[in-house]
Amino acid sequence: MNKILKLIRINMKDTAGRYMQQMNARGKISGKILALLPLLAALPAIVLLVIIYESFAQINLGYLALTYTNIASIILMLVSSVPLIVSSFFYSKDLSLLATLPIKGRSIIIAKLAGLYPYLLIMGLVLFGTTSILYLNDTGFQIREMAILFLAIVTLPIIPMALGTLITLPFMSLVAGRKHRNLFTVLGNLTLLGIILGIQIVMSRTINNTEAIVEILSQKDGLLNLIGKSYPPSIWLTKGIISSNLDFLWYILIQISAMILIFFLASKIYDQALKKFNQQENSGDSQKISYKKTDIKLLLLKRNLGIIFTNPTFLLNTVMTIFIPVFIFVLYSLMGIMNLNTLNNPALLPFRDFIVFGIIISPSILGSLSATSISREGRFFWETRVMPIRHEDSLASRELTTLLLFGIGQTILAITAYMILPVAPLHMLAIIITVIFTTLLMSKIDLIINIERPYLNWTNPTACIKNNMNVMISLGSRVIFGGLAYLTYYLFKDMGSSYVIIFIGLLAILLYIIVLYIFKKIYVNKYSQIDAI
């Protein structure tokens, strides 16, 4: 047990050190304040949770918000834990070191999971913690309820971590020794996420069945059972909070069982998977030898794409970013929230141009690929420094990589959107031009962000993209552009949607010219001064 604690401590120290470094948090007090900045991103979620809680509280069923957010937390944690587990278990720097030390596989698993625990706990605190405070505020902060809710919050990540580990490890053990393990990893991750969300959606579809709802409402705890049926421990927890000690005991027992399961089952699988992963480095495939000359820009483009495509975390992140609206639509249609008829509703006809524009532009609004285009290289960055490559070419190739990936995604989205929501060809042309310039603008802004904050010293890919403050700053730039776009809409809405789109396009062109000027004047030179590690 002592060694597990030592391993946990070193992992936590390393994670905390890395995080503070990414945040550029150097000062003792200012650093700590800065480190808390990403929590601001939770504010919209907190506002939504207050609305949800008030809806339940109005019908005197505030406790149901606890069931609801408990399930939401579990799903969010489970979905997040899968890529986190893959990254920290199989793509971190300490794999070889750990394999040589006299530590049991299960100790490594527990220490690694302990490293993930704070991330998942923060998710739980935001979702379930907020609802808990709202509930306690209503019921007068009774000691029993407070104790149970505290226990519930701190144990919340256990089941998602256990499930994530038990799903991920056998799969990774299976693909670890294979030729295209990275591709398998990405496809596997997507499939796993699909299955997790799919199960949840199928379970929640009963809500559309009127007869079932009537029957459920007539039963004792009917609504509680309806909401919590996809995850029974949430029902036990809710009952436990309200009154039943026995139900809370069941809840705690399931947490303990999950821990035991990890302890006894996972270590053996991890041991095998880890060794297979370690040996993969040595088994380089021999490819066809070619001596043909290639243009330097094309070479750089291929190199940058290679960095993304050979790394499962980057690839998964890119694919998810590009097809986010498709995922959302598929999920919403499966949940019965919206379908093609909803989108074709005559009431939405005046906004159709905006909807189509929103669908096509989404990858470059939600994705921040250029914001990590330099950071992504990590310790390989020196290559572009020592080779006789113009800084302008190096930067252009990074931007081109983003544009190419977004271009592919946006073309597919544009064709799909045009087929589902036909708009006049001239309107479509205006939308496409606006999308192109907005994408160029966003990509350029992101590149500037990355030149300002070239975080090159990362130890695993997740550290580069998930924890990087660049992504947050980049999203902030979208908020500002969104505000300007809304102002354009507000000023010119009477002229019709296509004109508003054109004016947004002109705004994007104007801003692009300004950003391009600043970029050429300041940032090419600044890029040349980035120290390669």
Add this chain to the structure above:
Amino acid sequence: MLKITELTKSYDKKNKALDNLTLEIKKGELIGFIGPNGAGKTTTLKIITGIITADKGIVEIDGNNLATNAIATKKSFTFVPDHPEIYESITGIDYLNFIADIYDVSVEDRQERIQRYSSQFQLDHALGKKINTYSHGMKQKLLITAALLPEAPLFILDEPHVGLDPHSSRVLKNLMLEHCRKGGSVLFSTHVLEVVENLCHKIAIINKGNLIAFDTLDNIKQNKDLSLEETFLEMTDHE
């Protein structure tokens, strides 16, 4: 101390990276492990240290079988890899304390050993700094210090002299000899044949996954007029 029997490893199921490699190192022996690039040195060391598994064969260290008694076996050796990849966002002293904890080194012993080794490697001034501020050589020295810390019977090093300054390289050579004098054993791979020639009790030469020689320098040099470099080139070129 170390006994490996018929180790066989193939990464692609076609070519053998190691082919029935058998080797025994006794207590007090300092062994230089040499061979051309891709000959199987690192693969052998990775199998011995448990980073990867062999398709066939047995690894025994200090009487313990690596496959059946991994933890006890791993307590009998420490390893310095060829690429110093470790936790980067902690300080040097954090890392050394972590290793000391894992190998159950008492507080008194760790303090004395850390001070001794780090001052010998001129690393003492940097122990409070984050590892990601270290140069390649400093990281290498930290890893060597960490590997020396538990005073395990077997000391395994993969190309340890790469990145070391002349002073530290000399310190390492002396420490390896001292370790063997105390009854421990050292196995290290290298491409620096002068080091092997001047330091080792025995030399193991590997080529294309086969152990083609394992003997004292004199016995390997059948023709006394040839240097180790010439002997090595002759042996490996003819394979």
